[in-house]
Amino acid sequence: MSPSPTSRMTRAKEIGVALSTALIASLTLAACGSLSMGIAGKVSITLYSGQHVQTTDALVAGFEKVYPNISVAVRSNDEDTFASQIVAEGPRSPADVFYAENSPALTFLQQKGLLATVDATTLAKTPSKYNSPKGEWVGVSARVNVIIYNPSVIKKSALPTTILQLANPKYKDELAFAAGETDFQPIVTSVLQAYGKSETLKWLSGIKSNAGSHVYPNSETIANDVNRGVVAFGVVNQYYWYRMRAQIGASNTHSLITHFAPRDPGYVIDVSGAGILKSSKHQGAAQKFLAFLTSVKGQEIIAHSTSYEYPIASHVTTVEPEAPFNQLQPYPIDVAHLGTGSKAIALLREEQLL
Numbered sequence: 001m002s003p004s005p006t007s008r009m010t011r012a013k014e015i016g017v018a019l020s021t022a023l024i025a026s027l028t029l030a031a032c033g034s035l036s037m038g039i040a041g042k043v044s045i046t047l048y049s050g051q052h053v054q055t056t057d058a059l060v061a062g063f064e065k066v067y068p069n070i071s072v073a074v075r076s077n078d079e080d081t082f083a084s085q086i087v088a089e090g091p092r093s094p095a096d097v098f099y100a101e102n103s104p105a106l107t108f109l110q111q112k113g114l115l116a117t118v119d120a121t122t123l124a125k126t127p128s129k130y131n132s133p134k135g136e137w138v139g140v141s142a143r144v145n146v147i148i149y150n151p152s153v154i155k156k157s158a159l160p161t162t163i164l165q166l167a168n169p170k171y172k173d174e175l176a177f178a179a180g181e182t183d184f185q186p187i188v189t190s191v192l193q194a195y196g197k198s199e200t201l202k203w204l205s206g207i208k209s210n211a212g213s214h215v216y217p218n219s220e221t222i223a224n225d226v227n228r229g230v231v232a233f234g235v236v237n238q239y240y241w242y243r244m245r246a247q248i249g250a251s252n253t254h255s256l257i258t259h260f261a262p263r264d265p266g267y268v269i270d271v272s273g274a275g276i277l278k279s280s281k282h283q284g285a286a287q288k289f290l291a292f293l294t295s296v297k298g299q300e301i302i303a304h305s306t307s308y309e310y311p312i313a314s315h316v317t318t319v320e321p322e323a324p325f326n327q328l329q330p331y332p333i334d335v336a337h338l339g340t341g342s343k344a345i346a347l348l349r350e351e352q353l354l
Contacts, residue, residue, distance in 0.1 A: 050079025104341030137275030163266025167206025176234035188344035262329035
């Protein structure tokens with residue numbers, strides 16, 4: 001029996017509704033798919049940063065402007081803490097990039113086989129002596145160790161000019177240093193390379209005695225107390241003084257800085273660098289981040305920021321009234337010889353400074 005005209009009309013309506021529903025569903029699915037692709041196209045990388053917040057925040061903000069499809073989630077902590085954490089996390093580490101204030105922490109991870117090779121074009125932007133010899137991290141910026149002193153407490157002519165002179169008993173109760181700062185480890189390593197273990201231990205014992213209660217937890221405290229005349233002088237990276245002066249004003253800055261004698265083992269360049277974790281699932285985005293750090297734009301951010309560090313890549317120079325980087329006369333020790341800092345840490349512990 002043939003279906004009645006009414007049945008055929010009803011069936012046609014049902015088919016039409018079904019087709020319309022399918023079409024709407026299809027369009028919705030397509031729209032959702034496009035939306036998912038848009039969300040998926042926004043990559044997020046995790047940065048473990050042992051660098052100062054001022055430096056890191058400025059660079060991340062600059063990078064995200066250049067690459068709006070890549071966001072950077074920053075986790076900040078002491079670089080040695082992060083290095084140990086990355087080893088413990090192993091291939092499960094959420095970190096894509098590790099940005100360190102000093103090279104030993106990066107060398108430590110490199111020796112553990114946890115860092116990926118940096119793109120050759122990125123490495124080429126920084127002088128090779130400031131990069132990983134294996135190409136597994138790249139140098140981004142630098143600082144130099146200086147003596148900060150209060151001229152109302154001690155004259156410049158009375159200051160030590162070499163690192164070993166810090167242990168001279170005549171400076172008892174006049175010296176301040178931060179044994180636990182990662183900035184201090186390269187100095188110990190430099191002294192060790194220049195004079196050997198026995199002389200280095202003797203030197204550490206001497207500066208510990210001279211400092212007395214002025215063995216501080218960090219360089220900021222050194223800069224502050226020297227500026228207030230609480231202690232005569234101390235050893236810090238140059239940027240602590242420039243940053244303090246910017247914060248409190250020139251009229252409230254009562255301290256000055258001076259360099260050690262040219263090529264003295266205390267005259268050390270500290271290199272800050274970044275590497276990519278082999279375990280990162282976002283290798284391409286991570287490589288872009290390192291490329292930005294060493295690019296003209298990234299280096300200009302460092303040159304003009306409140307970090308007061310020296311840009312060392314892409315031929316960018318600092319605009320601050322600091323001694324030009326190319327005029328510094330540091331001790332000739334490179335990042336390879338600075339190693340992981342483990343020898344320095346062992347000696348500091350032997351002298352109960354850690």
